[in-house]
Amino acid sequence: MTQNTLDARDAGTEAPLVSVRDLKTYYADDSIIASKPPVKAVDGVSFDIYRGETLGLVGESGCGKSTLGRTMLGLETATDGDVVVDGTNVADLSGRERREWARNAGMVFQDPEESLNDRMTIGEIVREPLDAHSVGTPDERRERVRDLLTTVGLQPEHYYRYPHQFSGGQKQRIGIARALALEPDFLVLDEPTSALDVSVQARIINLLNELQDDLGLTYLFISHDLSVMKHIADRIAVMYLGNVAELGPARDVFDDPQHPYTVSLLSAVPGRHGTDVERVALPGTPPSPRDPPSGCPFNTRCPAKIRPAKHDDLSVDAWDAIEAFREVLRGRALGQDGVLAEVKRRLGFVDADVTESVDDLFSNVEIDGDAWAVIEQSIDLAEDARYADAEALLADEFGGVCEERDPENELGDGRVSRCHRHRDEYEDVAPVVERRRADD
Numbered sequence: 001m002t003q004n005t006l007d008a009r010d011a012g013t014e015a016p017l018v019s020v021r022d023l024k025t026y027y028a029d030d031s032i033i034a035s036k037p038p039v040k041a042v043d044g045v046s047f048d049i050y051r052g053e054t055l056g057l058v059g060e061s062g063c064g065k066s067t068l069g070r071t072m073l074g075l076e077t078a079t080d081g082d083v084v085v086d087g088t089n090v091a092d093l094s095g096r097e098r099r100e101w102a103r104n105a106g107m108v109f110q111d112p113e114e115s116l117n118d119r120m121t122i123g124e125i126v127r128e129p130l131d132a133h134s135v136g137t138p139d140e141r142r143e144r145v146r147d148l149l150t151t152v153g154l155q156p157e158h159y160y161r162y163p164h165q166f167s168g169g170q171k172q173r174i175g176i177a178r179a180l181a182l183e184p185d186f187l188v189l190d191e192p193t194s195a196l197d198v199s200v201q202a203r204i205i206n207l208l209n210e211l212q213d214d215l216g217l218t219y220l221f222i223s224h225d226l227s228v229m230k231h232i233a234d235r236i237a238v239m240y241l242g243n244v245a246e247l248g249p250a251r252d253v254f255d256d257p258q259h260p261y262t263v264s265l266l267s268a269v270p271g272r273h274g275t276d277v278e279r280v281a282l283p284g285t286p287p288s289p290r291d292p293p294s295g296c297p298f299n300t301r302c303p304a305k306i307r308p309a310k311h312d313d314l315s316v317d318a319w320d321a322i323e324a325f326r327e328v329l330r331g332r333a334l335g336q337d338g339v340l341a342e343v344k345r346r347l348g349f350v351d352a353d354v355t356e357s358v359d360d361l362f363s364n365v366e367i368d369g370d371a372w373a374v375i376e377q378s379i380d381l382a383e384d385a386r387y388a389d390a391e392a393l394l395a396d397e398f399g400g401v402c403e404e405r406d407p408e409n410e411l412g413d414g415r416v417s418r419c420h421r422h423r424d425e426y427e428d429v430a431p432v433v434e435r436r437r438a439d440d
């Protein structure tokens with residue numbers, strides 16, 4: 001990206017190529033028997049992508065990256081919100097217009113093995129979009145394919161070969177040539193290097209960077225791997241459970257992460273800037289996108305969660321035990337069949353698994369006074385299979401602001417970090433994470 005582009009954006013005079021506003025993509029459960037809540041794969045995402053830039057989208061598996069990319073291309077239908085490309089709302093397009101939009105955008109997929117049809121020649125694979133849109137004469141199309149093969153670093157003679165004759169990196173070049181066939185302005189690159197060896201990854205990233213400069217392309221580059229982003233992204237959006245937790249210029253996100261989730265992701269990148277950043281291990285697993293937590297989506301695993309002041313004296317071990325017990329309760333509440341639970345309650349059933357979890361979690365930690373009284377009440381409810389009530393009691397007592405309210409973006413200057421800790425009344429993220437890690 002040029003300095004002029006950056007200046008224009010800073011001055012607010014450059015219009016974005018793509019604007020995503022409060023985008024939601026939910027997958028409904030179609031089964032008639034036991035219908036569950038929808039999977040909230042993308043749950044209220046907003047950002048802009050400017051012409052000629054690469055926005056890196058990073059996050060753990062299942063956080064909604066692919067769904068977001070596919071929705072932006074009109075390959076999934078948004079449940080709510082807008083994707084506006086060059087002033088046109090993708091959701092409003094239909095028929096011919098949607099085909100036209102598809103022409104101006106393309107997608108490169110993770111696994112070149114799977115995305116290339118082994119029974120077609122390379123020429124046919126790359127030519128397919130040109131044939132589908134009846135671009136030029138057959139001779140012109142063949143010529144264009146030969147040019148495209150050269151553009152991505154292959155040979156025109158490869159036209160009549162088959163995918164199995166190529167290496168992983170070469171196959172990804174074929175996938176890129178195909179995505180470029182219709183001269184798109186905007187490309188979604190979904191983990192395009194994840195299936196490749198590190199040295200091949202670097203070559204594909206170089207190719208993508210060169211193509212961007214030569215053809216003025218705009219990229220959404222999806223990866224679960226933050227270290228890859230360093231080599232390609234101008235800005236980075238960090239996604240967690242269907243939401244963007246943090247977004248900012250790549251260098252700022254790397255050098256000065258603001259959101260606790262980014263802090264923990266970065267701590268897992270080996271040898272970051274040669275520093276010896278200690279790893280922040282996240283407890284538990286991401287919650288189900290069918291049943292995201294209330295308040296901040298990251299609150300169930302956050303290493304900097306704001307705790308209610310009245311329980312300031314509880315140790316890190318005590319908090320870990322309480323959070324782990326709450327996760328057990330949430331899991332059981334989610335898997336609970338209402339009728340079966342009612343029958344168990346009436347029969348005076350005691351949930352032995354809960355008793356075992358309680359022994360496991362609480363036998364070696366000290367929790368006294370009011371806090372323990374509430375935990376005991378919750379254990380009684382859980383042993384009666386009243387998991388949701390047990391969890392609600394703990395949420396009331398130990399929840400705090402992170403569970404009560406979804407944080408807004410609390411930063412300015414082109415950066416986003418949705419965390420309550422950026423407000424003046426709370427201590428900053430970094431010292432809290434550091435202290436809790438030291439106490440661990």
Ligand SMILES: Nc1ncnc2c1ncn2[C@@H]1O[C@H](COP(=O)(O)OP(=O)(O)OP(=O)(O)O)[C@@H](O)[C@H]1O
Pocket residue numbers: 027039040041059060061062063064065066067068224289
């Ligand atoms: N067609 C579908 N029907 C129902 N649920 C889906 C569908 N596609 C994705 N999901 C669910 O939506 C959530 C987000 O999935 P998505 O593939 O977008 O995440 P991701 O971050 O790209 O993960 P990965 O890196 O593993 O591909 C997951 O819980 C996934 O199981």
